Amino acid sequence: MYKLLMIPLMLVLWLAMYGSGMEQELAMKFYYKAKQAVNRGAHAAALQIDQVSLADGVFQLDVDRAKTEAESYIYRNLNLDQSGNPTEASFVNERVEIVHFEILEAELIYPYPYELEQYSFSTVFHSPAVIIVLNISYPGIFSNGNPVEWNIVGSAQLVPL
Amino acid sequence: MKQLLAFILLASLLCWMMFAPVYKHVYILRHALLQQEVDYLLEVSTSGQYGYIPIALIEQSRNRLAGFGLNPEMLVYEGTSTLGQAVIEAPPVPRGEGIALHLSYPMGNLFAIDALIGVPAPDKRYITAYGVQMSEFVDW
Numbered sequence: 001m002y003k004l005l006m007i008p009l010m011l012v013l014w015l016a017m018y019g020s021g022m023e024q025e026l027a028m029k030f031y032y033k034a035k036q037a038v039n040r041g042a043h044a045a046a047l048q049i050d051q052v053s054l055a056d057g058v059f060q061l062d063v064d065r066a067k068t069e070a071e072s073y074i075y076r077n078l079n080l081d082q083s084g085n086p087t088e089a090s091f092v093n094e095r096v097e098i099v100h101f102e103i104l105e106a107e108l109i110y111p112y113p114y115e116l117e118q119y120s121f122s123t124v125f126h127s128p129a130v131i132i133v134l135n136i137s138y139p140g141i142f143s144n145g146n147p148v149e150w151n152i153v154g155s156a157q158l159v160p161l
Numbered sequence: 162m163k164q165l166l167a168f169i170l171l172a173s174l175l176c177w178m179m180f181a182p183v184y185k186h187v188y189i190l191r192h193a194l195l196q197q198e199v200d201y202l203l204e205v206s207t208s209g210q211y212g213y214i215p216i217a218l219i220e221q222s223r224n225r226l227a228g229f230g231l232n233p234e235m236l237v238y239e240g241t242s243t244l245g246q247a248v249i250e251a252p253p254v255p256r257g258e259g260i261a262l263h264l265s266y267p268m269g270n271l272f273a274i275d276a277l278i279g280v281p282a283p284d285k286r287y288i289t290a291y292g293v294q295m296s297e298f299v300d301w
Contacts, residue, residue, distance in 0.1 A: 007171060011178055018182040025189050029196070036200055036292065044295040047256060069295070073259065076293045 019142045027148050030091065030138045037077035038134045038154030045070035045103075045130040046156035053106070059158055060106040061128050067101060070132055074098070093139060099151065100133035121153045129157035177278045188271050188288065194229055195264045195290035198222045202238075203294040207260050212253025212298025214240050214262070219249065231266060239263040243293070254296040261293035 045066035053060045075082065079090035086093050100119070104112060106128050115122040119133050137149040202222060206214040223233040240248040243259040254260055265287040272282035 004167075007175075011174065014178060018185075022182065022185055022189070025186070029189065029193055033196065040292070040294045044259070047295055047297065073293065073295065076259075076261075077291075079291065 023140055023142055027138050027140070031150060031152075033091070034078065034096075034134065034136045034150070035152050035154065037074045038132055038152045039156070040077055041070040041074035041134075042130045042132050042154040042156035044073040045132070046158050049158065058106050059128060061103050061130065061158060063103050066103060066130060070101065070130065071098065074132075074134065092136065094137060097135045098132060099135045100131065102131045104129045104131075116153070119151050119153050121155075123155065125155075125157050127158045129155055131155045173277055177274060181274050184271050184274055188268075191229075191231065191266065192288050192290065194226060194231070195266060195288060196292075198226060199262050199264050199290045199292045203260060203262055203292050206248070207254075207294045207296045207298075209297045209299060212255070212296050213251050214238075214249045214260070216250040235267055237263075237265045239265075242296075253298045253300070256297055256299050257295065259293045259295050261291070263289060263291050265289040 046061065048062045048066040048069055050058075050060045050062040071084070072082075074096070075084050078092055078096060079087060080092065080096065081087050084095055084097075086095070100116070102116075104114070104125060108128075110126050112125045113122070114125055114129070114131070116131065116133075121131075121133075132154050134152045134154070135149070136152060137147040139147045202214055202218060205211065205218060219238050222238075223236055226236060227233040238249065240260065240262045242248050242254040243261065244254070246252075246254070248254055248260050248262075266289075268286055268288055275282060
């Protein structure tokens with residue numbers, strides 16, 4: 001009889017192991033998807049050249065349009081609605097938040113060493129750039145009430161035509 | 162009789178235990194593969210060189226996925242621009258507009274094994290990957 005008891009006990013152990021393995025796979029997939037969304041948002045923002053200063057020969061980003069486009073591309077890639085709320089199609093079930101949005105002006109001296117200490121991000125930009133940090137959390141299937149949370153940094157710089 | 166019943170229950174549970182996680186893994190992996198193809202196709206097609214998704218790239222993508230054991234005929238590539246026009250072998254999407262790509266593949270019987278212990282399969286019949294990226298194409 002005790003031998004039979006071993007089987008259910010082992011089943012529980014195996015299931016827990018498979019579960020945590022699967023959870024990790026899903027979390028990584030989730031992370032990459034979010035990272036792609038941030039990258040595409042930054043990319044779209046970096047394409048928004050300020051037409052007025054371009055007329056004066058200055059390559060600069062249009063802050064308002066860059067922000068709108070960045071938000072719209074991040075939300076679209078995550079299948080969220082216009083204002084960043086989850087829809088039925090989205091794999092996120094919480095609001096995502098852009099915690100940092102920064103545009104480097106054309107007046108800076110390039111190459112410009114940039115550092116964002118808070119999110120341990122540093123790089124060198126060669127032209128006006130966009131830096132976005134997105135806060136997103138993966139709820140998990142088996143880890144109830146204990147979500148994995150990331151601050152995902154993405155950046156893109158303006159590439160003149 | 163009781164022993165026989167216990168044996169049947171345990172055997173089916175054991176079968177499910179051994180194979181169900183493998184099927185789940187296949188599902189996760191297939192989704193990741195589709196997502197990878199979408200990311201790659203978007204990266205190339207939104208570049209200044211194309212502005213659309215060339216049919217040759219889609220053929221290559223089908224072949225790559227066939228190498229992972231997917232049936233290339235069942236892959237469905239659906240591309241649209243944010244303006245609503247077609248993007249697969251179509252006039253280039255201008256800079257500032259986005260190219261969106263949906264890639265779907267039938268789920269097949271990946272969740273059939275769950276029926277063995279009475280867990281219903283999800284409603285979704287397709288594994289889908291999606292992405293949208295802004296085009297860099299400029300008409301000189």
